[in-house]
Amino acid sequence: MFDVVVVGAGPGGSSTAEYAAKAGLDVLFIDSRKEIGWPVQCGEFMPKTEEIERLFENVDEPGELFDVPARVVSKPTSVIRMVSPDGREYDINFSGYSTERRDFDKYLAERAVKAGAELMTDTKFMKFDGRNRVVTTRGTFDAKIVVGADGPFSAVRRSIGLPAPRLLYPAMSTTMNGEFGDTVYMYFGSVAPAGYAWIIPKAGxxxxxxxxxxxxxxREVGFYAKEFIKQTGMKFNTKPRQMIAGGWVPMAGPLSKTVDGNVLLVGDAAGHVMATNGGGICTAMICGRIAGRTIGDHLNGRAPLEKYELEWRRAIGRDLExxxxxxxxxxFTFSNDWMxxxxxxxAGRKGLSKVIKCKSIFSLRDWT
Ligand SMILES: Cc1cc2nc3c(=O)[nH]c(=O)nc-3n(C[C@H](O)[C@H](O)[C@H](O)COP(=O)(O)OP(=O)(O)OC[C@H]3O[C@@H](n4cnc5c(N)ncnc54)[C@H](O)[C@@H]3O)c2cc1C
Incomplete structure (x- = not known):
């Protein structure tokens, strides 16, 4: 009998496993992938710790979670250039970095293993056999608490009958060779209806x-992606380095229920994604830490499991909403480039800066 079985070893699952292990619990975390972090289905962009502090003022000790070693940083960036459909550019000062997501996810999983959690790769969650028995492709495991950190199509969430996120965007990316400076580009309008196209500089x-x-x-989103990649190649005189890979991003905000009996949902499985930029790595890590700690408190008799939901909402709920x-x-402007x-x-540069950082352009509080 494990105290906790965490399904998924992405940023959400590994952070949950790390903090549950640090609370002294017996933790198993599993992933259906043979190699953690691979294939990469991501833009690989992360805000630096000081930006996360500004994004989510209520998150405690962000440095503890987000001060990562240089080996998982590909390239630091200092500006986000938002390009409107008419070609105007709006530069937002924003400290971030691109990562090698393949290494980044492995690094987070290593942190959890170092804290004492047991990792099983190539192990897929299949179903529950009663809420305390987790059936996987490599055996059945008993668990007091189960965490679904298994991405937007979460099989854990489906198995307990909680509703899926209402809106999923397909997203695709590739890696190009060449020199791209240190500015992140976001292109809006019919190039990527209601979303955006990105160029995120990496080393080389x-x-x-x-x-x-x-x-x-x-048409299929792959068509838009290929067109944009072609244009980027022409602009920067470069070619794709890697095959195009795709995934899905939950864009409708967090689910209304993320705890059900002895099951918790974390990260994409719970809709923990910033709707104005599609970023979900840091939010999955924040909620994973809260989940791990809350499970520790719960099994030590100090808190109900529902505290998890209260705590993540306190930390990032207002900003995500x-x-x-x-x-x-x-x-109303998403199908009209002119509008x-x-x-x-x-909105101007300042307003856009607010929006991209999950703040309101209508609230006086957010302008101070
Ligand atoms: C194309 C694209 C670009 C993106 N770009 C960015 C970006 O630049 N910055 C950013 O912050 N966010 C970005 N995101 C969003 C980000 O990738 C996610 O929000 C983040 O990975 C969520 O972490 P997670 O741990 O919740 O889920 P995931 O990272 O999806 O991890 C879930 C894990 O669960 C495993 N799994 C799934 N089902 C099972 C099962 N049945 N049994 C066992 N294991 C299972 C998967 O193999 C996976 O490893 C992007 C998303 C896409 C699709």
Whole structure:
């Protein structure tokens, strides 16, 4: 009998496993992948710790989670250039870095193993046999608590009958060789309807890709991605280094219920993604730490498991809801490049900076 079985060893699952192990629990975390972090289905962009502090003011000790070693940083970046459909550029000061996600996810899993958690790769969650028995492709494990950190299509979430996120964007990316400076580019408009296309500089290249609302795209998102990659290649005189890889991003904000009996949901499985930029690595890590600690408190008789939901909402809930609201307000412009360009001009550099950082352009508090 394990205290906790965590399904998924992405950023959410590994962070949960790390902090549950640090609380002294017997932890097993499993992943269906043979190699953690591979294949990469990501833009690989992370805010630096000081930006995460500004994004989510209520997160305790961000440095403990996010001060990562240089070996998982590919290239630091200092500016996000938002390009409106009419070609105007709005530069936002934002300290971030690209990572090698393949190494980054392994590093997080190593942290959990170092803390005492047991990792099993090539092990897929199949179903529950009663809420305390986890059936996998490599055997059945008994667990007091089960965590679903198994991504947007979470089999754990499905197995307990909780509803899926309402809106999933398909997103695709590849890596290009070449020199791309230290500015992150985000292109908006019909290039990626209701989403954006990105160029994220990496050491010796860039991660290039896009995500879009499937309800507004006239063709498969792969078509838009290939067109954009072609243009990027022409602009920067470079070629793709790696095959294009895709995935899905939950864009409708967090689920209303993330704890059910002895099961918790973390990261993409719970919709913990910033709707204004599609970033979900740091939010999965924040919620993973809260999940691990809360499970520790719970099994030591100090807190109900529901505290997890209260705690992640206290830490990032308001910001995720604000981001969701901002996207909803702007949605009337998403199929009209002219209107979206006008909205960019109205918001200006400062307003866009707020929105991208999950703040409201209408709240005085967020302007101070
Ligand atoms: C194309 C693309 C680009 C993105 N770019 C960025 C970006 O630049 N920055 C950013 O912050 N976010 C980005 N995101 C979002 C980010 O990747 C996710 O929000 C983040 O990975 C969520 O972490 P997680 O641990 O919740 O889930 P995941 O990272 O998806 O991890 C889930 C893990 O569960 C495993 N799993 C799934 N099902 C099972 C099962 N049945 N049994 C066992 N294991 C299972 C999977 O193999 C996987 O390893 C991007 C997403 C996509 C698709």
């Amino acid at each position: 290249g860039a991660n290039v890709g896009l995500g879009a609302d499937p309800a507004l795209t006239k 604000t981001a969701k609201r901002m996207v909803r307000y702007a949605s 979206l360009s006008l909205l960019f001009r109205f």
